Amino acid sequence: MTLSPVQQELAITVVKVLVLFNALLGLFSVMTWAERRLLAFMQFRLGPNRTGPIGIFQPVADGIKLFFKEELIPAGANKWVFVAAPALAVFTAFLSIAVVPYGGTITLPRFAWMPAWLQGREVVLQIADLDVGLLFIFAISSLGVYGIVMAGWAAGNKYTLLGGLRSSAQMFSYELSLGLSWVGVILLAGSFRIHDIVAAQAGGFWRWNFIQQIVGFAVYLVAATAEVNRTPFDLPEAETELVAGFHTEYSSMRFALLQMAEYVNMITVAAVGANLFFGGWLSPVPFLPDSPLWFFAKMFAGLFFFIWLRGTLPRLRYDQLMAFGWKVLVPLATLNILVTAAVVAFHPFAR
Amino acid sequence: MITVILFYVFAALAVAAALVVVAQRNPIYSAFGLIVTLCSLSAIFGLLGSPFIAALQVVVYAGAIMVLFLFVLMLLGVKEEDRTSGRALKAVATALALTLAVEMGVVLVGAARPAPAAFDASTRTVAQVLFSAPYLYAFEATSILILAALVGSIVLARRDA
Numbered sequence: 001m002t003l004s005p006v007q008q009e010l011a012i013t014v015v016k017v018l019v020l021f022n023a024l025l026g027l028f029s030v031m032t033w034a035e036r037r038l039l040a041f042m043q044f045r046l047g048p049n050r051t052g053p054i055g056i057f058q059p060v061a062d063g064i065k066l067f068f069k070e071e072l073i074p075a076g077a078n079k080w081v082f083v084a085a086p087a088l089a090v091f092t093a094f095l096s097i098a099v100v101p102y103g104g105t106i107t108l109p110r111f112a113w114m115p116a117w118l119q120g121r122e123v124v125l126q127i128a129d130l131d132v133g134l135l136f137i138f139a140i141s142s143l144g145v146y147g148i149v150m151a152g153w154a155a156g157n158k159y160t161l162l163g164g165l166r167s168s169a170q171m172f173s174y175e176l177s178l179g180l181s182w183v184g185v186i187l188l189a190g191s192f193r194i195h196d197i198v199a200a201q202a203g204g205f206w207r208w209n210f211i212q213q214i215v216g217f218a219v220y221l222v223a224a225t226a227e228v229n230r231t232p233f234d235l236p237e238a239e240t241e242l243v244a245g246f247h248t249e250y251s252s253m254r255f256a257l258l259q260m261a262e263y264v265n266m267i268t269v270a271a272v273g274a275n276l277f278f279g280g281w282l283s284p285v286p287f288l289p290d291s292p293l294w295f296f297a298k299m300f301a302g303l304f305f306f307i308w309l310r311g312t313l314p315r316l317r318y319d320q321l322m323a324f325g326w327k328v329l330v331p332l333a334t335l336n337i338l339v340t341a342a343v344v345a346f347h348p349f350a351r
Numbered sequence: 352m353i354t355v356i357l358f359y360v361f362a363a364l365a366v367a368a369a370l371v372v373v374a375q376r377n378p379i380y381s382a383f384g385l386i387v388t389l390c391s392l393s394a395i396f397g398l399l400g401s402p403f404i405a406a407l408q409v410v411v412y413a414g415a416i417m418v419l420f421l422f423v424l425m426l427l428g429v430k431e432e433d434r435t436s437g438r439a440l441k442a443v444a445t446a447l448a449l450t451l452a453v454e455m456g457v458v459l460v461g462a463a464r465p466a467p468a469a470f471d472a473s474t475r476t477v478a479q480v481l482f483s484a485p486y487l488y489a490f491e492a493t494s495i496l497i498l499a500a501l502v503g504s505i506v507l508a509r510r511d512a
Contacts, residue, residue: 081379132474135406139393142414146386149418153379153425165425168418175414192474 008117016127021094028263029059035307042311069252076156077249085154086254089147089261096140097268099133101126101194102299103281103292125281125292126195133194134186137272138179141227145171147261152246163246166318167229173325174226174233180333181219184340185209185276194272198280205284210277215336217277219329224269226325229262231310233321270302271295358398365391382420389413401472 003011033048033055040047049055073082103125110119130136145168152164186192188209189200201208210217226233247258274280274295281295316324364387371384389412397405481490 081383130402132402132406135403135410139406139409139414142410142418143390145414145418146421149421149425153421161425165422168422172415172418 003115003117012121012123013127016123017098020097020127024094024097024264024267025260027267028260029063031263031267031303032062032259033058034303035310038304038307039311042308063256066252066256071252071254072249074155074157074249078154078156081150081154082249083254085147085151086250086257086261088150089144090257090264092140092144092147093261093264093268096137096144097264097271098127099130099136099194100268100271100275101129101198101280102271102295104195104198104290106292129195130193132192134182134192134197134276137268138175138182141178141265141268142175144261144265147258148246151250151258155246155249157249160246160248163248167246170229170233170321170325171227173322174223174329177219177325177329177333178223178227180330180337181216181223182276183333183337184213184216187337187340187344188212194275194280198275198282201279202282204286205279208277208279208282208284213277213336213340215332216340219333219336220273220277222329223325224273225306225309226321228265228269228306230266230306232313232316234315266303266306267299270299270306273302274298354398358395361391361394361398364388365395378424379421382417382424385420386413386417389417399472401477403474403477404472 036058037047037049037055047055048058051057051061073079101124105122105124108114108118108121108123148171149164149168152160152162152167155161185197189197191197191200197209247255250258278298279294280298281290281292283290283294368384368387368391372381372388375381375384390409393405393408393413396402396408480486
């Protein structure tokens with residue numbers, strides 16, 4: 001079979017999409033289990049440990065359970081929007097990870113069974129290498145709000161509506177700081193492209209952005225936690241006030257989809273953080289080779305951090321959340337941009 | 352080839368969603384229609400080789416402004432809108448729409464269509480054009496205007512406090 005160069009590229013991209021999609025699905029189910037286990041250990045409990053060795057098959061059992069549950073649509077619900085909302089949430093969650101690189105380039109090995117054009121071919125470990133990668137993530141994550149708002153509104157329940165409105169206000173406020181926290185990194189690298197940003201950090205862990213951009217990193221950490229609705233910013237689903245927030249009325253697989261969107265967003269945020277502030281797939285010390293394994297180690301550290309936070313911190317009050325976002329984070333991020341821009345502009349040899 | 356097909360797909364989507372905006376009686380559906388239109392336009396910007404403008408279109412319009420629209424609609428709990436009645440109004444609206452259609456038709460049919468000049472709409476070029484002589488002052492003036500609007504809205508919001 002002979003393929004034109006365009007078809008070859010297309011085939012490779014399709015394979016990458018399939019692999020990444022399934023890897024994310026797998027990671028999502030592992031994360032649900034890991035989160036429950038780790039949280040349990042932090043609270044001196046055991047967590048799910050009955051299904052399979054150390055409970056590793058718990059996600060499978062959960063999946064089967066959710067499949068066989070009745071799928072309820074409340075009588076007062078707006079049916080179309082109610083059904084579309086979880087799909088939209090998952091769609092935006094998966095879309096933004098398409099531009100996140102998880103390694104540099106790898107050269108495929110030469111096996112006899114491979115077609116000639118695949119042997120020794122260089123493959124970029126990323127689905128789409130966009131010139132405006134970071135802006136794309138920003139754009140898609142700003143669309144992610146709609147999934148939650150629609151879910152909250154469509155159910156026709158006052159708790160879900162309040163949960164949806166809260167979360168849109170929250171994501172809206174923290175998105176601003178999230179975007180601003182990236183600007184320092186973009187200024188240092190002189191590019192929106194995540195590959196360039198990682199490349200600009202080459203040369204050992206002391207060149208990674210979390211040192212020079214410590215303020216930006218702190219803002220990113222807080223804003224990202226709020227953006228993915230994790231504790232201490234999980235107000236959209238504060239049980240004591242709002243039952244289960246925007247997904248109160250969702251059951252069965254639609255509930256699972258909303259959960260999936262949340263976890264995939266969390267993975268995206270951890271992956272972006274690893275790339276922007278911790279040098280992505282670059283090795284921390286010059287004598288070790290760069291490898292996607294570094295990237296995965298950094299990403300999993302980020303994911304663990306989210307679980308750790310959830311096991312440690314109480315939930316903020318809504319007015320505290322808003323005040324903190326607008327009166328602390330936004331000015332801090334703006335100041336960081338000002339200082340970084342001044343350094344880049346007046347000290348061209350800083351990097 | 353693929354670009355042309357994608358252009359027609361997104362153009363059709365934009366027009367269809369724009370019709371939804373006008374025709375729907377439920378304002379929430381109209382807002383969703385507008386979001387789809389804006390996203391389709393963004394895709395067309397992307398196809399034209401300007402990913403920066405495409406991303407901005409989604410960030411600013413679909414992501415920020417429309418969220419506020421939805422926010423207001425949901426908080427006010429607007430239900431179905433009544434169809435506007437009144438013959439005089441309908442006649443005026445039809446006449447205006449027809450005039451606009453004829454005007455656009457004349458302009459589009461009569462206009463010479465030179466082949467689009469090759470252009471570079473990358474982020475760097477857009478920034479260089481925006482921050483150099485003819486546009487710089489307009490750009491900075493707009494920033495001051497937006498700042499004034501921001502301060503003004505805060506003053507108005509705090510009047511009762």
